[in-house]
Amino acid sequence: MRQHAVLITVLFALTVTLVSVSVVFWKFFQLNKQHYIDHIFTKHAIITQIFRQHEQEVTSQIMLEANLAIYEFVLEKDRKVVDVILKNAKVLKKKDFKNVDASFMLSQKGLYTKKVVTDLKVNMLEFNKNIYFYIESPSSSVLILDEELKPYKYWNVAYAYLLIIAILTFSFALILQKLRPLIRLRKKIALYGNGDMNVSFKTKGCDEISLISNELESTRGKINNILDSRTLFLRNIMHELKTPIAKGTIATQMLESQKQRDRFSSIFGRLESLINEFALIEEVTSLGDKTEVKEYRLVDIIDGAIDMAMIERSSVTIEVDATHKINVNYRLYTTAIKNMIDNGIKYSTDAHVKILIKNNELSFESKGACIAHPLQYYIEPFTKDNPSKNSFGLGLYLVDSILKAHGQVLAHEYENGLNRFIFV
Numbered sequence: 001m002r003q004h005a006v007l008i009t010v011l012f013a014l015t016v017t018l019v020s021v022s023v024v025f026w027k028f029f030q031l032n033k034q035h036y037i038d039h040i041f042t043k044h045a046i047i048t049q050i051f052r053q054h055e056q057e058v059t060s061q062i063m064l065e066a067n068l069a070i071y072e073f074v075l076e077k078d079r080k081v082v083d084v085i086l087k088n089a090k091v092l093k094k095k096d097f098k099n100v101d102a103s104f105m106l107s108q109k110g111l112y113t114k115k116v117v118t119d120l121k122v123n124m125l126e127f128n129k130n131i132y133f134y135i136e137s138p139s140s141s142v143l144i145l146d147e148e149l150k151p152y153k154y155w156n157v158a159y160a161y162l163l164i165i166a167i168l169t170f171s172f173a174l175i176l177q178k179l180r181p182l183i184r185l186r187k188k189i190a191l192y193g194n195g196d197m198n199v200s201f202k203t204k205g206c207d208e209i210s211l212i213s214n215e216l217e218s219t220r221g222k223i224n225n226i227l228d229s230r231t232l233f234l235r236n237i238m239h240e241l242k243t244p245i246a247k248g249t250i251a252t253q254m255l256e257s258q259k260q261r262d263r264f265s266s267i268f269g270r271l272e273s274l275i276n277e278f279a280l281i282e283e284v285t286s287l288g289d290k291t292e293v294k295e296y297r298l299v300d301i302i303d304g305a306i307d308m309a310m311i312e313r314s315s316v317t318i319e320v321d322a323t324h325k326i327n328v329n330y331r332l333y334t335t336a337i338k339n340m341i342d343n344g345i346k347y348s349t350d351a352h353v354k355i356l357i358k359n360n361e362l363s364f365e366s367k368g369a370c371i372a373h374p375l376q377y378y379i380e381p382f383t384k385d386n387p388s389k390n391s392f393g394l395g396l397y398l399v400d401s402i403l404k405a406h407g408q409v410l411a412h413e414y415e416n417g418l419n420r421f422i423f424v
Helices: 002-041 044-057 061-070 079-088 155-193 208-252 258-285 298-309 330-347 395-405
Strands: 073-075 090-107 110-127 130-136 141-146 293-297 316-319 325-329 353-358 361-367 410-415 418-423
Touching: 002 090, 002 155, 044 061, 044 110, 044 130, 061 073, 079 110, 079 141, 155 208, 208 258, 293 298, 298 316, 298 325, 298 330, 325 330, 330 353, 330 361, 330 395, 330 418, 395 410
Parallel strands: 316 353
Antiparallel strands: 073 141, 090 110, 110 130, 130 141, 293 325, 353 361, 361 418, 410 418
């Protein structure tokens, strides 16, 4: 979800915009339609006046039709057609009002005005794309067709709505198109982080994303040059150091004093061991080749670690299922287990280490006092509790680096006199 936050935000904005525009246009459509109906309904006044005159003067139907024809009104005379229209037509608007008819009358008391109040009902109807006015009075009713008026047409509003929706959709499509390079850039950065040093970030264009990609390409070149220089420097210096160490080891054998031979042999041996550890650290901390990771049986890796540590097998108890397999770099993971075995034997009270699987995690148990400092202190380079021990303080640092390269971490717990180091 978080990986596509920008895309989701853009789609959410598009959805909100489309819904908002649709609601606004729907309200506008309703108001516009009602305004149109109200506007054409004003014609009922003319029709009502003609109908009232017809009733007051009791004129013929032909005269009524002639008066209606002046305003392009047609009287519907077929009663069956009238019934069909009244039954199926859509009522657009209706209005009830009182028609007041005043006339002068003469009586014994003199001249007076007589008022007759008549209730009238006017309905505006829509049927088969025609507009009708149906007028009812207490004594009669008529259905009149307005040939001039036509029902409300929504196409103009629909065209405007579709045009705006198309423009918005096209605009957001352009935005998404502009965001596509970000997705490719993220994938390239992930490849670079996984060790593909030859991936290229270079791209064409002058927008902000292209500028960022080209800056990353420039930075990648600088980082690659630094890494190449670092690797070349370390390899050369280790090669140059091994030559005098080898010569010194040979020259040591020519000394007459056994004590001096042993002392110098120990010095040169420690120097060679230190260089080997430096070389291994350089390999682990560099990006490395992920293709060397394969599936191995854990017991085979442990056996290789015991052979590498050159210790008696009685010093190690192994409680690991022979079918348990892991995907690792064999040489590096074997070195990590070897260092944990060396560390357990060196600092335990009985020179013994127990290796087992606990909660699906590899665990190393040894008897002894709890470590004096938090684990973080020991995984720093050149740190150790007892300076007199024959160690450079790189063991746990190297283990932690190897585990991180495999997506794991080193943990420690102390329980009932047991130090337990765990590959989590």
